[in-house]
Amino acid sequence: MSNKIFTQDEIEILSSNKYVKHVSVKGITYTDEFKRLFIAENEKGKFPTVIFKECGFDLDILGLDRVRSCGKRWRATYREDGILGLQDTRIENSGRPREKDLTLEEKYEHLMAQNKLLKAENELLKKPRYVRKEDGKEEVRLVAEQKFQLIRAIVIKNKLKNMISYLCKISKVSRSGYYNYFSLKSQKTREKRDVKDESVRDIILKAFNFKRRKKGARQIKMTLQGQFGIIYNLKRIRRIMKKYDIVCPIRKSNPYRRMMKATQEHTVLPNLLNRQFKQNIPGKVLLTDITYLFYGNGRKAYLSTVKDGSTNEILAYHLSDRLTLDIATDTVHKLANNRQVGLAKDAFIHSDQGSHYTSPVFQALVKSYNLYQSMSRRGNCWDNAPQESFFGHFKDEAYIKPCQSLCELEQEIDEYMTYYNNYRYQWGLNKMTPVQYRDHLLKTA
Incomplete structure (x- = not known):
């Protein structure tokens, strides 16, 4: 067979x-x-x-x-x-009697039982559980555990003990599963599992709120291992988060348009990077960009950063309340004056085609520090994807809106950059922080 x-x-x-x-x-x-x-x-x-x-x-x-x-x-x-x-x-x-035709009374009883089940199911769906389908979409669906509880409630309320098999059949659950779920042994097993899950939940919450930065399942796994020496399976962490409604911040796309394109008098340079972000050489691929920050009561600031493409470390950053050329040039000055940053031979800085980076002043400054310059293709954000990704994570995790002044915002950014470089473990960096991964590459070079 x-x-x-x-x-x-x-x-x-x-x-x-x-x-x-x-x-x-x-x-x-x-x-x-x-x-x-x-x-x-x-x-x-x-x-x-x-x-x-x-x-x-x-x-x-x-x-x-x-x-x-x-x-x-x-x-x-x-x-x-x-x-x-x-x-x-x-x-x-077989020795079993053939199925007999149901009488009108029996058919009526079945219809009444089915009607009561549907009513109770509709009530339960007001607090639905979403199940992800194969195509990525979600649909409302009752899981087996909910159906068992629903059938039990209907049987007790309407005194339908002789309808359990029928109710299980129309609910598409097994009769043996129903009885096993309410057996004394199963209940004790679930109680023990709930007690164990609660202790695991408390440990996961410590990692979830570590350094006051909320995290997703993979970040929690790496933080538990790196900071607490605890190794949990990723599926287990996700199950506990789902069970106790521990929700990580939702990534939202940036609603703001890019900066104005370069004018004709500015120079657009070729794309030397070609999306080869991970070259495993710290200080060689330098990614830069500028983003908008809204804080307080509708106040706006601008943040410029330089990110190492190989290690994801933020090497330099500058905050300003004005979108002038200084925000880009000051960031480069900070990069060059940072003694902790060692730039590799033939290092180059990659950006989009924003007016700051096509400016003759900015390009001359980059050359003065013996850096090459590269630019993304026009309107192609994927050519600088790691830098865009950092801004997305930064806006999700940093407490920007509660800041009431530029000074408070600058302090929050300083704290976040320290956290990001030294404590935020990343899946793509062999579960290390950017600084740890930089030291790892230098040791193995």
């Missing part, structure tokens, strides 16, 4: 064949007529696969193992017992 499991679509296709009596997830029952036809055609020299195909069966659905095993079994039965041995006598010999 084949171990192939039929899908719902395959069951429907097989059921439409006139030679099929019944199809389940694991098995298929053929008609006696087909068995006789198979023996007759096989005696003429036809192969089993040919006979099945001529009778309208899809061999890709059935599988060759199932076809061969059926042919072998039917031939052996025919040799031993003849045509009568091919007849399906399981119903007659």
Whole structure:
């Protein structure tokens, strides 16, 4: 017998064949007529696969193992017992009574029970659980645990003990699963698991709120391992977060447009980087950009940063309340004067085609520090994706809006940059912080 499991679509296709009596997830029952036809055609020299195909069966659905095993079994039965041995006598010999037609009273009781179940299910769906489908979309669906509780409530409320099997059937859950869920052993197991999950939840919350920066599951896993020496499976962390509604900040796209494009008198330089961000050489690929920050009561500031493409470390940054050329040039000055930053040979700074970076003043400054310059293609944010990604994470995790003054905002940014470089573990950096990964690359160079 084949171990192939039929899908719902395959069951429907097989059921439409006139030679099929019944199809389940694991098995298929053929008609006696087909068995006789198979023996007759096989005696003429036809192969089993040919006979099945001529009778309208899809061999890709059935599988060759199932076809061969059926042919072998039917031939052996025919040799031993003849045509009568091919007849399906399981119903007659099972000892079970045949299904009887329901009376009007029984049909009425079933309809009433189904109606009560649907009403209770609609009430439960007011607090739905979302399940992600294969195409990435989400739909409202009751899980088995909720259905068991729902059936139990209906049975107790309406005194429908004799309807448990029927309610399980229309709810598409197993009757044995229902009884097992409410068994004393299962309840004790769930209680023990809940106690254990609560202790794990408390540990996860410590990592979730570490350094006052909320994190997602992967950040929590790396923080637990790096700061607390605790190793949890990523699936376990996600399960606990889902169970106790621990939600990480939602990444939102930046709603603001890019800065004005370079004027004709400015110079646009070629793209030397070509998206080769990870060159495993600290201080070689320098990514820069400027972003808007809204804080306080509608106040606006601007942040310019320089990020190491290989280590993701923020090497220099400058905050200003004005979007002048100084915000870009001051950032480069800070980069050059940072003694902790060691620039590699042939290092270059990569940016978009904003007016600050196409400016002759900025380009002359970059050359004076013996740096090359590269630019993204026009209107292509992917050419500077790591820098854009940093701004997204920064705006999600830093407490920008509560700041009431530029001084408070600058202090918050200083704290965040220290956290980001030294304490924020990253999955793509072998679960290290940017500073740890920089030291790792220098040691292995």
